Amino acid sequence: MSRTSIADLVLRTIEALRDATLPLTMPGSSEMEASRKQLLTQLESRILPHINEDDVPTIIVFGGSSGAGKSTLVNSIVRTEVTQASVIRPTTRTPMLVMHPSDHKVMDDHVLGSMGQSVFAASAIPGVVLVDAPDLDSVDDSNRELSARLLDAADLWIFVTTAARYGDALAWNTLRRAHERGVTCAIVLDRVPRRAMQSVRTDLTKRMVNMGLENAPLFIIADQGAHDGLLPENETQEIRAWLDMIATTNMGESLIDRTTRATLPALRDELLRLADALEAQEHAIQDLKDKALESVQPPLEKLRTNIRHGRFGQGAPTASWLSFASTGGVLSAMVSRNSPRLFDRKRTARDNAVTVTFDILYAALKVALSQALVTARTRANEAWRNDVVDTATLRAQANQEIDIDSIIEKSAQAWKNDLVQITQQVHDHPWLSPAGIASLLGCAAGGISGAISVARNSGIESYIELAREALLACVDDALAELSNVYVRVADEVSVCDSTQLRLRASEYLAHV
CATH class of the missing domain: 1.20.120 (Four Helix Bundle (Hemerythrin (Met), subunit A))
Incomplete structure (x- = not known):
């Protein structure tokens, strides 16, 4: 099937999904409505843009629970204060889309722009958009929903957690669902005490294997103690190098293709499940x-x-x-x-x-x-x-x-x-x-x-x-x-x- 015909199919699917609302509140309807919104986000924000444009940047979403250090990590990767880190927990804020000025034109009409605020930095990585998402456990319902939508829009999700909170059920359940939907994931374990580095890594690796994420990249950042501003450059150097490789090689394209291929079977199954839900409402x-x-x-x-x-x-x-x-x-x-x-x-x-x-x-x-x-x-x-x-x-x-x-x-x-x-x-x-x-x-x-x-x-x-x-x-x-x-x-x-x-x-x- 040609790229044009695939794009046409995706557009017709988007139209069908927009019409397929579930007005009755009944068992399973809220889950199916969430699935409908999720499919729309995946198609509109991730799959369709990559079909229509060859040079759409790889969308990388940083997600996790409150206090995980997502904003500080994003700032430290681009080596400038582009997104505000807050000591107030849970953090409630607008998603920040951090990108290089060279990606401005291609991202200008991208649907992702309606979900957050775009920030351009010369020190950002050309070819990737780093998205600082709201907390998964935000006290604001709309922010939690927006965070979930951003994860659905991701070509890659970087799950940020801490040594103290990496066992939180909410974040891991979200990670599991993302992996099951075919979203490529990486994990950053932040604020790890040096004396606990080995034991925490061992336990976290075991969790990843049990979830089928043994091949997912794992980055560990040592605890810096009380500090303001950016993390030491050596702590984020490995992550930055990996992101540079995604941007400068065909790895980003392969990542996008792999995520899309993994999404299509699930997409078909979800469409059929949603059709069943519509019939149940009828x-x-x-x-x-x-x-x-x-x-x-x-x-x-x-x-x-x-x-x-x-x-x-x-x-x-x-x-x-x-x-x-x-x-x-x-x-x-x-x-x-x-x-x-x-x-x-x-x-x-x-x-x-x-x-x-x-x-x-x-x-x-x-x-x-x-x-x-x-x-x-x-x-x-x-x-x-x-x-x-x-x-x-x-x-x-x-x-x-x-x-x-x-x-x-x-x-x-x-x-x-x-x-x-x-x-x-x-x-x-x-x-x-x-x-x-x-x-x-x-x-x-x-x-x-x-x-x-x-x-x-x-x-x-x-x-x-x-x-x-x-x-x-x-x-x-x-x-x-x-x-x-x-x-x-x-x-x-x-x-x-x-x-x-x-x-x-x-x-x-x-x-x-």
Whole structure:
């Protein structure tokens, strides 16, 4: 594959990685997001620049824990104060990119420049950029993250530690991960008491062998005691000579090629792992939507069962009907005869009586619908709360958007409108006006047996089922509106399609 085609592949991979964010907080997502950022840094800061330019300097990052002496070491290598050493621990500062003025032009547009401050020194080594990175154990989260990004950008990582702290787990774990990713590493052991030189070297060498770093260069700097300024030149002479060799021979190019070759297999594997993580997030979103839809089913089924069995007509609605339909009541004649007597003038009174009864049933229905909606919301919240995804923000958004009172009013009013539409199909009724007929059908659909009998006797029994089905449809819509809020909130979580990452991973097969 030509250099141009490789550069094109890297650019397309960078684009895919920029899109491949992991918006859901779930097991493994933070690690995969860190991996995504790491891959971007490697491609943008290390691999792509070397593909596009032959004369890009070798990027050498000095990293380690606080107090290891990184800044003093960098200053001593270039023999001038280019980066500020501090006695405050942990040190929190801007990364310093130390380079020779001859490298200014080629590094001018390098993405590494956005991560720190460039410093030019005539005593620096042409062909290499020395990066004084923030402490791995900085108290500032952003500095720790920046330090990790700089290590990902390195062609070579020089791990700086001290005789007192070379056993720190954090630094060694970072060193292990860098080695596993194919980053070439060297180790500088600083501030070693001369009497402990041999024992410390022996122990450190054993650690390096166990980690597979037996071929990594090891430099030891003797403890200078309390002092200010640069280290004695003889203490850094070996390191400076090694860096000069990297810059003046093809060693730097070989180092870059070796690091890049070691990175590509891991890059392909990481792309596939990230694609799996994206699919896991897609599945998690679908699972949240399914749980929201499932949460409304039990309260909805209960509501539908009560409607089909006419339970909303029981109690107060039936009592109201009986009070109007008993002997002497305004509805008594309508209950006992098929048609009113001539010159009957009580139609308005009957309309009002049926409407009063319907209003009581209507209120009972709204209470039941409220209970169903509250139960459904509680079930959905609980289902999301117990999910592996951290849904706190999503739940808060959904609950802010849900207006149960509005859903109830809209749904109940929709049923009233449906009753009016159904009534328009009924011919003139002997006892009631169209408004009274609508209320009668509502009472019958709600389960008031006296209203059902009147509807049957007056030939409009067939419309009761229409009224009941309309009510069922309205409560379906009400519960669906609630669940759809959760679905909509989940849908607003944007997860990139994993296809592009898998395609890019397949294209790296030729390099594995």
